[in-house]
Amino acid sequence: MILPLTMLFTVMMIFLAFYSYDRCVMEHSAYEAALRGAGSHFRTAEEAESAARIAAARLAEDKLFAIHDFSYDVSVDARSVTVTYHCVVNMPFVTWLGEYVSGIDMALNISRSAQRFRTARTIRDFRIWNELVKE
Numbered sequence: 001m002i003l004p005l006t007m008l009f010t011v012m013m014i015f016l017a018f019y020s021y022d023r024c025v026m027e028h029s030a031y032e033a034a035l036r037g038a039g040s041h042f043r044t045a046e047e048a049e050s051a052a053r054i055a056a057a058r059l060a061e062d063k064l065f066a067i068h069d070f071s072y073d074v075s076v077d078a079r080s081v082t083v084t085y086h087c088v089v090n091m092p093f094v095t096w097l098g099e100y101v102s103g104i105d106m107a108l109n110i111s112r113s114a115q116r117f118r119t120a121r122t123i124r125d126f127r128i129w130n131e132l133v134k135e
Helices: 002-037 045-060 094-098 119-134
Strands: 067-076 080-089 107-115
Touching: 002 045, 002 067, 002 080, 002 107, 045 067, 045 080
Parallel strands: none
Antiparallel strands: 067 080, 080 107
């Protein structure tokens, strides 16, 4: 009786570690992809979206362990770039547990956004900051 429970507990702890790792990687990747799309050297929203899409695909590629049905969305407007990752966490015994506990949702949606840099505004802000620091 003790050995099966110990094995079950060990497997669940390993998958919990995989889940934590995958969540951290996806949060970091979403924010970094949003930052790459928010650069001041992109003139149009299409250029910013293209850069964020490329970064979103490359940053999470071959780094995730315990998920499936992975996808991402990128949206760009005049002020911000938002990257959203969607996936389903692959945990053992969840289908079995789902029969007894209602409301188990193993979908994971992580969204991060970054403000788009406006070159003229950024230069003005830094000039104001420099004047305040000099005083």
